[in-house]
Amino acid sequence: IGALAANDELCQDKPSGVFFARPDSCSGYYSCEDDVLLEFDCGENFHFSVKDGVCKETHHVPCFDGKRLCDDDHRGQYFQEPEVCGGYFVCKEQDEADHFDCPSGLHFNPDTFQCDFPYNVHCNEAPVDDTYCKQYNDNGRKNFFFVPHPHMCSKYYYCYNGNQQEFTCPEDFHFDPFNNFCARPNEAGCRATPECPAQGFHTFPHPVDCHKYVFCVDGHVHVQSCGPELFFDYQASKCRAADESVCFTH
Template sequence: MYIFAVIATLMASSCSGSESPADSKNICVQRNGYLKVSGHCDSYVECKEFEAVQMMCPDGLHYDPSVQWPNYPCGYPSDVQCNDRGDAQPADPTSDCPHQYGFFPSPLTTPTDCGHYRQCVAGQPHEMLCPSGLAFNPSTSRCDWADLVSTCNVPEFLGFKCPPATYDESKVPVETNHKFEGHCYSFYSCSAGLPRLLSCDAGFAFDPAVARCVDADKVDCSRNRTEQPPLSIHLQPQDKASEKS
C-alpha cells in the first residue's frame, strides 16, 4: 500500500484547482459532486458544500463523468475516452515519458519479446511486463493477444506455432488445445491457426492425454516449473481509498 499512497500524494499535488466565479452556488445544484467542463477532456468542476472549484486531471489522464463523488474522477485514456468532449491539455513530457501518466511502448520491446511496456507515474518510467502470452498493443495501450499486435513475431514470442487450421461442416474453426511445455496449469488453445495461452481454473491442471483441464489430482505436475504464468502489476492512477482520507 505504500507505493499507492505515494502515487496518491503525487497525483493530488499535480491536480490544479482554483475557485470559480461568485455565482458558483448556482453551478452546484448538488451539495457535493463533479461537473464536466464543455470543450475539455480533462477538466472538471468539483462541488463541495455547494462551492465550485475548477479542477484539472494530471497530464495523461482524462476526466470520467461516470465517477461518483468522492471517488477520484481521473482515469487512463484506455479506460476513459474523450470522444466528442473536447481536447486534453498540452502534454508535459519528460525525457522518458511522453505524458506524466499513462502506458506507453517500452524501449525493451523487440519483435520476439513483445510483452514489455512502460508505465509513467508523475513523469517517472516504470518498466512492466504483460501477463504471459500477451503482448503490449500500442494502439490500445493495453496488453493484448499477441496476434493482434502487428509488430510481434508471434511464433517466436510464444515459442509455439499452431497446426494448420481445420474447420467443421459449417466452416467454423475447430479449436484444439496443446501442452505448454514445462507448465502444468496452462495450455495453448488454437483456433483458425491463432494461438492463445490460457490457464486452467484453480484446482485444475492441463492433461495432454485428453487435451483439456481436469482435476489437478489426476495430473502429474511433479516436473512443472511454475504453477501460474507471471502477472504484471499495474500502478493505478489513484489509490481511491487514500485520496479523500
C-alpha cells in the first residue's frame, strides 16, 4: 500500500473507501481516503474486479497487459485466451467472464465460437512444454526418440534425456510416427488434423488419446471417451479391448 498524493484529481467526487482500477494495470487499483490517493496491488494470479471492487482469480477477470477484455458493451461475447489455443472467455457483467477449455486436441475457433480441429484454426500457441516428451519416456522408451506433435502433422519432436527439440518436415510432407521420418501424407497416415464435415455423422480417432474419439454431427465437434479399459479402433470405428484395437496414436 502506498500513499501517492494529497488532493489528487483522481479522488475528486469519489467517496472515501471506494476502490477503483488502475487504468494501466490488471492487478493494480486505487482508493481515496480524505482526498489522499492510495495504491494497492492484488498480487500474482489475481486481477482487480471493477464489478465487485475486490481481487479475483485471473480466469474470472480476463485482462492482459493492462487491457481488460470485457465491459458492458461486450456482454455475451467470446474471446480467445492469448497464447492458449484451447482456452476462451465468455464475457459477463462489466469486466468479469467465465473461462472455458476446449477438449484435449481441439482449438477455439473465434470465427464460429466453437471448439474445432487445429486444421481449421489459425492460432499461435505457446510451445508444448518438456512434459510432452516425458510422458513418452515414462512409458519405457529409450532416452533418445522421436514423437509426433500433438496437433500438427508436419511437426515432430526429438526427445533426449528429458529435453525436447521441435522440427518441421519439408513442405507437403508429414511426420510418420511409426517409421520416424517425414513421408508423403498418404504414406505417413497422420490423422491429427481431420476436418469435421459440415453434414452428417462421422467419427475420427482422437489426435493424442487412444481412449477417446471425435464424433462429428453436422460440423459440430464432440469428444467422447471409450472408458479406461478400451481403445478406439480407428479401422473399425468403434471402442474395443486395447489388445484388439488398432489405435492410431498408440
